Amino acid sequence: MTGLAGAVGASLIGPGGQALGQSGGRLVVGTWGGDYARLLDKHIDKPFLVPAGYEVIQDLSGDPERRAKMLAEKRLRRGSSDIQALADTTMYQVFDQGLTHEIDYSRIPNAKNLLANMRPNFGVYGIYSGMVVLFNPDRLPTAPTSYAEILDPKFGSNIGVIDIQYRHNIATAALIAGGSVTKIEEGKRLLMELRRAGLRIYPTNEAYAQGLQTGEIIGGIMWKARALQWQAAGIKVRAVTPKEGFIPYISGFVIPKNAPNLDGAYAYLNAVLEPKVQLGFAVDLGYDGTVSNAGIPADLQARIGFSAEEVAKMNALDFKFFFEHEAEIKSWWDQTFKA
Structure with a gap:
């Protein structure tokens, strides 16, 4: 002792x-x-x-x-x-x-x-880690090279996002639609277009992984770290750093x-x-x-x-901006986007 x-x-x-x-x-x-x-x-x-x-x-x-x-x-x-x-x-x-x-x-x-x-x-x-493009290579043989290529309404309900990542989801959509993570109004419009096309919303990372494993979705956006974890678990998925520059x-x-x-x-x-x-x-x-x-x-x-x-092209979030808009973002996500 x-x-x-x-x-x-x-x-x-x-x-x-x-x-x-x-x-x-x-x-x-x-x-x-x-x-x-x-x-x-x-x-x-x-x-x-x-x-x-x-x-x-x-x-x-x-x-x-x-x-x-x-x-x-x-x-x-x-x-x-x-x-x-x-x-x-x-x-x-x-x-x-x-x-x-x-x-x-x-x-x-x-x-x-x-x-x-x-x-x-x-x-x-x-x-x-960083937000990357995630996809099943068996169902999407040509690898997407950008956020815009995977968050495309043409995929309908074959792609998904994760509820708890609402802030980064909006930032990613803003980067696609407006060229900057702070262009959230442009990002909202893109997300609504994706939602109308059938975009799936998963409550947790684990639920998202299950969607990939069962083939419910072919991909979306996710942290590179999680993609590697899921690969190790036998889930058929590949990760690509987006050419827009990853969001950390x-x-x-x-x-x-x-x-x-x-x-x-x-x-x-x-x-x-x-x-x-x-x-x-x-x-x-x-x-x-x-x-x-x-x-x-x-x-x-x-x-x-x-x-x-890749680090040099990274699109870091503007902490002050997202703090000032947090209530607006969360309210829109819960009451409009998820409705």
Whole structure:
């Protein structure tokens, strides 16, 4: 027992003797369900937090629901969560609303290994990928080379999008129809044209994968990481980086200002950046790492990452714009597009 306690204590000390935070206590992590929640438990909770004495509890619900809950709890001295897993645009939004802490990177020893463009002040980036063209090569022998070629009304109900990706779906349609991710009115018109033609809307990533596997759809748009994961599961699908330039997706974590266990939150963020965690998500989920020492094998890196030329053409989302239009976008998506 003494040896185990010593090992746990050592695991909470970073290079140079920096403490990662007080061990033990209840740690509530707000996150999506499905594969992502399972992999957080597999790669972060059980290997790093539980041995250090933390009781990790996952609070599973969608992004909008968790944000609404954070806003409702804003005036409380103690909120109900210590960490929230969110997409990059949403991470910015909750910070701008004054709901989350500015990140103190001095409390995260592993942050020294973050890539230069992966160090925002509003949260810690964990993994990233990009929106690509997805298709079944048996049913569509000629590979589409652009978003516009796959999101075409001629395919009717043979293509689909995912409900929870509403923001990126609108951004992709805007890029096709208006030449910019912020041309959302043009994007809405294209999406409505696709919807009238029979475009399918799937509630989750897992439901979308089932649609591909059963042949209900021939493709659509999706994160490259997911495409690789589905290939590994035996689903007949190929991924192509669009010639318009891919739209990135970055997933990370924020700390609510009224997090009950602030030390535990920082311990969690440090664990997110552990090389073994980053490698685990690359292997199991196909997402690229945000640190320089992840040790991702070259062959895997070539499959999950993007070339320098592709990164140079990347169409990053305008966080401020999408924050200002979030209510309008979500309302339109739920009440008009899905109606």
